[in-house]
Amino acid sequence: MAEKTMWRHMFTLLKLAELGAHRRTAKISTEYLAAKMQTSQQTASRYLIELERKRWITRNITPEGCLIKVTEEGAKELNKLYSKLKLIVEASYPLSITLEGVVFTGLGEGAYYTSNEHYRKQFIEKLGFDPYPGTLNLKLTTDYDIKTRSELEAYPAVEVEGFQMQERSFGPVRCYPAIVQNTVKGAIVTALRSHYDNSVLEVISPVPLRKHLKLKDGHKVKVEVLTLP
Amino acid sequence: MAEKTMWRHMFTLLKLAELGAHRRTAKISTEYLAAKMQTSQQTASRYLIELERKRWITRNITPEGCLIKVTEEGAKELNKLYSKLKLIVEASYPLSITLEGVVFTGLGEGAYYTSNEHYRKQFIEKLGFDPYPGTLNLKLTTDYDIKTRSELEAYPAVEVEGFQMQERSFGPVRCYPAIVQNTVKGAIVTALRSHYDNSVLEVISPVPLRKHLKLKDGHKVKVEVLTLP
């Protein structure tokens, strides 16, 4: 999903696969491919050269046309696209939801909870990272964000179990993996405390988010919440 | 699968769906989309305008961004791509195989068989067309084509049953829907007669292929054989 040419290449690969070059060698001339792709012979030729460079196909050029086979790597690309589409088409909830909120300073209890060994152990195991002590608090301001956040509650989450410690009881926590400001890995946690209503988002991350993203109170932050494992 | 811009649009639609605009309304600014697509804000804006024109999405432009939802029509496009990929990725044999052969004149028995009511009835029912009397005979000349044709035998075919008529017995026929010269609908039929070996391809079609495609003996013809229903 990297370069810009990716989609032309993906399209070409798909066409070649349709024409029988997936899992077997097919004889496909540049002109034939061009007709199937509704482009010129020259362009089809260029595409094949590019795909060969990318190692998505192997070619054996003969006087009657190219013997083309999609490589393992090429097949992997088709599979990746297929999986992505499968999730989108078959899932009943979106793959990701982006929320935006304004940074504010909380009561400082986040550090206590994220440092708690019972929670921490589960975060590491279930989210794949050791949370930096503390949570980043975001206030959702628009109706859209508040509405969207409440939609989120219905989607499956990573469940972190509660526990009893001495005479205090710690409730269960629902987490969603998330990407903060399109760059930093983290998660949003809900019901960690009951102090805040659902116009507040609490974000944890392996790195200190405020320092790392140079955030101050009042800054706007985008969080892309991922709903599927 | 028509225009050239199709793939840019498909890519954009897929991204929007990933960002949550599938089956729900998502707030996605042109700048955010641009970052996700690794392009400029202006280009993302253009894409959205184009998608809206195509009615693949609906937009509600607000000062904080666009409220975007993929339309029914857009969802249908995603589904189409998904189905196509599903066939390619999950099927154990290719979707189509293209063979090339040289026109030659047979013994003229094809007309007798294709006109036979027992066969004809089944062709109409199972292939969806009433065959023009006669078959187009193609001689496969290259090793590639002969080898590919024999691969074909292993793939599921449309089975036309044999029958007894008076004292003669007519054998079963295996058919594969096909597209002749990239334009004309038809089918290849095997075992209609045992006179020819597997370096010969017999093609039937609702139209008179020789006349329709202005074919003479010795002309090369490409037949795209479809392996799936």
Added chain:
DNA sequence: ATTACTACTAAACGAGTAC
């Protein structure tokens, strides 16, 4: 903040053609 226009630059395309 946004979106999207205009004017320009960069890239892709395809006709002609060599091999």
Added chain:
DNA sequence: TGTACTCGTTTAGTAGTAA
């Protein structure tokens, strides 16, 4: 036949900016 090069043309992409 084939493929793929050069090169002029067309189209896509972006910077600047208005609304």
